[in-house]
Amino acid sequence: AQKITQTQPGMFVQEKEAVTLDCTYDTSDPSYGLFWYKQPSSGEMIFLIYQGSYDQQNATEGRYSLNFQKARKSANLVISASQLGDSAMYFCAMRGTRDDKIIFGKGTRLHILP
Amino acid sequence: NAGVTQTPKFRVLKTGQSMTLLCAQDMNHEYMYWYRQDPGMGLRLIHYSVGEGTTAKGEVPDGYNVSRLKKQNFLLGLESAAPSQTSVYFCASKRGGLDEQYFGPGTRLTVT
Numbered sequence: 001a002q003k004i005t006q007t008q009p010g011m012f013v014q015e016k017e018a019v020t021l022d023c024t025y026d027t028s029d030p031s032y033g034l035f036w037y038k039q040p041s042s043g044e045m046i047f048l049i050y051q052g053s054y055d056q057q058n059a060t061e062g063r064y065s066l067n068f069q070k071a072r073k074s075a076n077l078v079i080s081a082s083q084l085g086d087s088a089m090y091f092c093a094m095r096g097t098r099d100d101k102i103i104f105g106k107g108t109r110l111h112i113l114p
Numbered sequence: 115n116a117g118v119t120q121t122p123k124f125r126v127l128k129t130g131q132s133m134t135l136l137c138a139q140d141m142n143h144e145y146m147y148w149y150r151q152d153p154g155m156g157l158r159l160i161h162y163s164v165g166e167g168t169t170a171k172g173e174v175p176d177g178y179n180v181s182r183l184k185k186q187n188f189l190l191g192l193e194s195a196a197p198s199q200t201s202v203y204f205c206a207s208k209r210g211g212l213d214e215q216y217f218g219p220g221t222r223l224t225v226t
Contacts, residue, residue, distance in 0.1 A: 006156075009154075033212035037217075043202070043219070044220075045204065047216075091157065093157075100164050101159055101162065101173075102147065103173065104149070104157040105156055106156035
């Protein structure tokens with residue numbers, strides 16, 4: 001069975017600092033995809049970044065990068081130069097290839113301090 | 115292009131009542147999903163569909179039924195609502211493969 005674990009329920013970070021949100025996963029699928037979503041206080045789900053298990057390089061999207069360590073089964077999200085607008089809930093998600101389920105972790109609430 | 119829409123946005127039910135939540139997408143996506151979000155639990159997959167006429171169980175399917183009679187619509191039904199089904203329900207769709215999901219705005223359901 002697939003499993004996503006986010007061990008940080010909440011984090012406080014000073015504005016302009018970099019922040020790393022942890023995500024570990026477990027799957028027996030030979031290939032899979034990993035996603036990060038942001039949920040601000042308004043409630044909508046916003047896609048941030050995607051990493052395929054066979055991608056040779058770590059994914060980057062603007063200030064977001066994904067630190068993918070396949071052997072350790074971790075897919076941490078790194079936000080560089082944090083901004084007040086980054087305060088939100090962040091979810092890690094995974095899709096395997098044996099079925100089409102996409103499962104989510106419990107999330108990390110990030111607070112950016114001015 | 116409205117993306118993914120959900121109807122209704124809010125609903126209050128009494129225990130034992132039934133209702134149907136409608137999810138509609140205008141992106142011609144094959145895959146559609148229903149999740150529930152509860153505090154401290156993240157998003158949990160209820161049911162999903164990989165194409166018109168198909169449905170499959172997710173992580174927490176009990177108490178819910180779904181139908182995908184048309185490609186653009188995915189219906190979530192509660193036959194006999196229970197207070198444990200008080201939650202925010204999100205629908206999502208995606209084109210296929212390892213594409214990202216597009217989410218609807220959510221439906222806040224309260225069962226008293």
